[in-house]
Amino acid sequence: MFVKFLRLTMAFVFAMMTCLTTAQAQDIGLLNDIKPPQQSAEYIYRSSPKESMINVQLLGAVGRPGIYYIPANTDLLKLITLAGGTTSGGDLGEILVRKMEPKTWANLESKAINEYQGAFEIDAEKLIKYGGARNLKLQQDDFIYVPPRTSWVSNETARGITVVSMILSIALTAILIDNNSRK
CATH class of the missing domain: 3.10.560.10 (Outer membrane lipoprotein wza domain like)
Incomplete structure (x- = not known):
């Protein structure tokens, strides 16, 4: 049951991420680091x-x-x-x-x-x-x-941390649901 729930959750997250348009992704902040070139x-x-x-x-x-x-x-x-x-x-x-x-x-x-x-x-x-x-x-x-200010963490690192924390949150939620449903 846990594995089935985890698979469904991961499929849902993947479907949500692939269905976003570029405008929607910019609205929720997924593409904040992508900007048009400055006009000189x-x-x-x-x-x-x-x-x-x-x-x-x-x-x-x-x-x-x-x-x-x-x-x-x-x-x-x-x-x-x-x-x-x-x-x-x-x-x-x-x-x-x-x-x-x-x-x-x-x-x-x-x-x-x-x-x-x-x-x-x-x-x-x-x-x-x-x-x-x-x-x-x-x-x-x-x-x-x-020059632009240099940040301590690059955008790629921050994006990776966000994805890993999202996956861990989903997995831990699935484990908690599975443990509570057995009681």
Whole structure:
């Protein structure tokens, strides 16, 4: 009786999982980690038509990634603000900036800045807390990347744990029903 119940339960669970449409699976959260690619675009920000503009590339976990045409005196935090800030998964503690002229930032002394052969890792959380963001002026063709936060458990591991716990719950429920039906 127990084996028959377990087989029926497993068949039911399998049938339910195969009958879900993609939209239904997204509604209940089965496909939350599958997202369409970000749409990149070009953005222009200026306060005066006579203002000289530079272009920089901003990619990664920001609201609006893309190529930005900004005033020449724009700093890093202002650019991220213009881009809509970071997404919920954006890591402000490890922003990467590749400068075409690294000498402009090479002499900056801050606990929030680490240099690696012309590339800079910026801890914007420390910049916000202790100041110094105005010294990080962007220049023509700078490349900025805001990485996503890395989670402790990957999506595949979390999905595997969920499936195993669901199967164990079904099996334990079947055992309890079988034990109680014998009494």
